[in-house]
Structures are given as structure tokens and as C-alpha cells.
Amino acid sequence: MKILIGMTRSDTVVSGSFKHICQIGERFRQEGIDVTYVLGGDGSAAQALEQRGYRVYKLKNLRRDLNIWFDFIALLQLIWVIFKVRPKICSWHTAKIGALGRIASVLTFRKNYYVPHGVPFVNTPENRGYKKFQLLERILAFLPGTIVGVCQFDKNEYLRIGVPDRKVKVIYNGMAGRKKIHGIAERPRGTQVKFITAARFEVQKDYVTLAKAVEKLHESGANFSLDIYGDGQMEAEVKSLFAALPPEVITFKGVVPDFSVKLAESDIFVLSSHWEGLPRSIIEAMACGKAVIATDVGGSRELINHQLTGYLVPHKDVAALHDCMRTYVEDKDKISQHGKNGFNNYFINFTLEKMLDRYVDEYFGGEYGGVESQGEVA
Missing domain, CATH: 3.40.50.2000 (Glycogen Phosphorylase B;)
Structure with missing residues (x-):
């Protein structure tokens, strides 16, 4: 069984989205699934994945900013990658590859998921491109596929712009940690x-x-x-x-x-x-x-x-x-x-195990294990 995981950028290894695709990829690999990545460019993120033994396709025309010519070439390249890898599932992470990847998945008849890691159309003055992404998401909502929000806020934003409830699911992010913490000591007065x-x-x-x-x-x-x-x-x-x-x-x-x-x-x-x-x-x-x-x-x-x-x-x-x-x-x-x-x-x-169990269950139909319900916030 194969999965293709895509992310727009490859120029940083500190982003939460990069950590996320590493974590789900490693879990899928542990389950015996053949994991391949596709990223924009040959940056530090792509190199880090290769060092971990993954096959990585690096598309120089896949860029964050909107550009009709580069985006069209990147779409053709994504279609080529899908035909070459032949994955059962495509998992697209972040906005640009999320848009192009969903189109490529439909054209190649692949089951696909889009994980935005924060909706790209949040209405704030600093997010100057939100109107373009809002219009784009309304159009892409008609395509087959599932959007996975990493929080309820994400889902609410998609519902706000008219995306059907059935197309949007929530899987909370999780991180690795200890089962207990020791020695959170009281700080002495005067300590920096x-x-x-x-x-x-x-x-x-x-x-x-x-x-x-x-x-x-x-x-x-x-x-x-x-x-x-x-x-x-x-x-x-x-x-x-x-x-x-x-x-x-x-x-x-x-x-x-x-x-x-x-x-x-x-x-x-x-x-x-x-x-x-x-x-x-x-x-x-x-x-x-x-x-x-x-x-x-x-x-x-x-x-x-x-x-x-x-x-x-x-x-x-x-x-x-x-x-x-x-x-x-x-x-x-x-x-x-x-x-x-x-x-x-x-x-x-918010443990990593809870998050990964949910992704395995959602992507592969519970074949590799069940899912625990989300608890209440303390």
C-alpha cells in the first residue's frame, strides 16, 4: 500500500507543517505503508526527508505565491508524480499544493485529503491573499476529497464560506512527550x-x-x-x-x-x-x-x-x-x-499517539487500529 504526502515549501525544517508530515509519514512507514513525499524545491526539508530514507520528488515550479504559469507546470508535474508513484491515497499539506494536489488527485482518480494547517483565507489585514484563497476554496469544495482541519477553528472557517460539513473533519494536532513530568520546581525570588x-x-x-x-x-x-x-x-x-x-x-x-x-x-x-x-x-x-x-x-x-x-x-x-x-x-x-x-x-x-491513531484510522479505514475520543480541555 502506498501514500503520497505533499507540502508546498522545502526551505525550512522548523515549521509545524513539516514536523507534522514527518510524524505521520514515520507512523505510516511503521505500519508497513510505502511513503513518498513531494515538495516544492530542494531545500532543507527535502534533504532532511531524504536523510531519513524517504523517496522525495522536488518540484522547482511548485511555489508558494500564485503564478498561473508556474502553477500550471507544477500541476502537470504532480500528475506525473502520481502516475509514477501510484499511491492509494494522496495527502496534501499547506495551501498551494493543497489546491494543485486536489486537482491532480481528481484527474488521476485518487482518494485525497487536504490538511491546511491553518486556513489560508483568515480575514486579517496581514493576510493579504485571503480573498483569492477564499474564492479558490469555494471552487475546490466541489471536488471529491476530504479536508482535515487541525482544530475546530479551521472547520468553522470552512463552514463559514459554504463548504459542506460532510467534507470537513477535525483531527487535533499532537506532539511527543513524556507520560509524567518531574521537577517543575518553584522558582526562587530574584531568579531570572x-x-x-x-x-x-x-x-x-x-x-x-x-x-x-x-x-x-x-x-x-x-x-x-x-x-x-x-x-x-x-x-x-x-x-x-x-x-x-x-x-x-x-x-x-x-x-x-x-x-x-x-x-x-x-x-x-x-x-x-x-x-x-x-x-x-x-x-x-x-x-x-x-x-x-x-x-x-x-x-x-x-x-x-x-x-x-x-x-x-x-x-x-x-x-x-x-x-x-x-x-x-x-x-x-x-x-x-x-x-x-x-x-x-x-x-x-494532545499526545502524538492520539493524533497518529486518528490519521491511520481516517486514511486507512481502521485497518491498523481504533481511535480514542477527544477528551475535554483541562
Whole structure:
């Protein structure tokens, strides 16, 4: 049995969508399924998959931005890949290949799934192409296939634009973690509080608000630091936002192979965004027993119970983000309390095993095992 898994970009290994396709691919391979990938270009993500022993097709004409000529060539190439691989199922991840892949699947009579990892038509000023994707999704909804939202927010957005309920399912993201956490110790007074964030340097992430909140916190004399992990096209611009802050407060760390190790060394995870699906970085932080501060967009509120496992901050609200960060600096007991509550929420609802079981059951009809029901958020 064969499956073809596709993702638009190959230029980063830190995105949640890349981690996702690695995890489901590895699970499918463990089940004896022949897994092949197709990505746009020959970037670090494609190379990482090849190093793991997967066959990877790299399409240089498959690009994120809309372009009629490149998109048409990429569609023909996807059709060729499908005929060559002959998969039983095609699983398309992220917007561009999600559109082209669904068309290619229909033309080649293949069962297909589309996992957007956050709907591409969220109506926010920063998401300038949302109207094009909204129109495109309305048209593509007439094609055979299933859309898999990673949170209820995703499904609600598709229902809002008129996609039938029967075509949209929800499989919550999950991440690997321990069954127990040990030693979330109370922080002594006077100890520096360590914030950490990991997000691509791109338009979707709101580093402007984060930088202003951090600068305000520093001016107040708070004892804290912020480590920033990530890469992306806007790296120079993002670094300039924090240029006025001293190196003992702000450190850019680049990309690391195992972010959970760095989470273990920190106190609070922060995610400042303009829009989101269901952020896997938040799940990973909860799996490490960390308190979380995140912008209240997308499915973040399906992960965070405000004031119990962390804090939800209104979009672009510098004062609110500053206040939440300052609360942790001044009340260190909350760091451990929220971290423990977040871990319990993770273990009940968002483990990697739960997510992978659901994908196997959905894609292959329960042939490889059952599915547990989604629990209640703590």
C-alpha cells in the first residue's frame, strides 16, 4: 500500500507543517505503508526527508505565491508524480499544493485529503491573499476529497464560506512527550525568568508586538531573558526590532534539531501571531510542562485555558502581552502551576499517539487500529 504526502515549501525544517508530515509519514512507514513525499524545491526539508530514507520528488515550479504559469507546470508535474508513484491515497499539506494536489488527485482518480494547517483565507489585514484563497476554496469544495482541519477553528472557517460539513473533519494536532513530568520546581525570588519563543520570521508571526512588549518589560527593570528560535525571509527585519535590547536580555538562537531540549531549559513559552491554525509549538511547550502566553487567534484558545494553563492575549495588544509576561516575572508560583495544568491538558488531549491513531484510522479505514475520543480541555 502506498501514500503520497505533499507540502508546498522545502526551505525550512522548523515549521509545524513539516514536523507534522514527518510524524505521520514515520507512523505510516511503521505500519508497513510505502511513503513518498513531494515538495516544492530542494531545500532543507527535502534533504532532511531524504536523510531519513524517504523517496522525495522536488518540484522547482511548485511555489508558494500564485503564478498561473508556474502553477500550471507544477500541476502537470504532480500528475506525473502520481502516475509514477501510484499511491492509494494522496495527502496534501499547506495551501498551494493543497489546491494543485486536489486537482491532480481528481484527474488521476485518487482518494485525497487536504490538511491546511491553518486556513489560508483568515480575514486579517496581514493576510493579504485571503480573498483569492477564499474564492479558490469555494471552487475546490466541489471536488471529491476530504479536508482535515487541525482544530475546530479551521472547520468553522470552512463552514463559514459554504463548504459542506460532510467534507470537513477535525483531527487535533499532537506532539511527543513524556507520560509524567518531574521537577517543575518553584522558582526562587530574584531568579531570572526565562521566556522562549520559536516561530518563523514571516508575516504570519507578530514580532512587532512581541518586541514592543519586551522593550516595555525591560524598561520596567524586570529580571528576564528571551531566547528566539527560528529562521525565515524576514530575519534581518525581525532582528532589527530587538536591536535596542542588550544581549543578556535578547538572544537569537537560530534553528536547533530538538527544540524540546531548549524548552526544558526555559520557563515560559511565548507565541505572538497574526493568525494560526492549532500551533504545534504550544502543544510541544505544554508537553514539556511549560506555561504559555499566546495571541488569541485561530485555534490557540482550544489549547490554552486562560489563567489556568497560561494566558491568551488579544491580537496586537502590546499592553496585554507585557502585563502577562510581567505577571510571571512577579509571581513565579504561577509558572509551575500553569505548567503542570498545561501538561495535564496535553496528556489528556494532545499526545502524538492520539493524533497518529486518528490519521491511520481516517486514511486507512481502521485497518491498523481504533481511535480514542477527544477528551475535554483541562
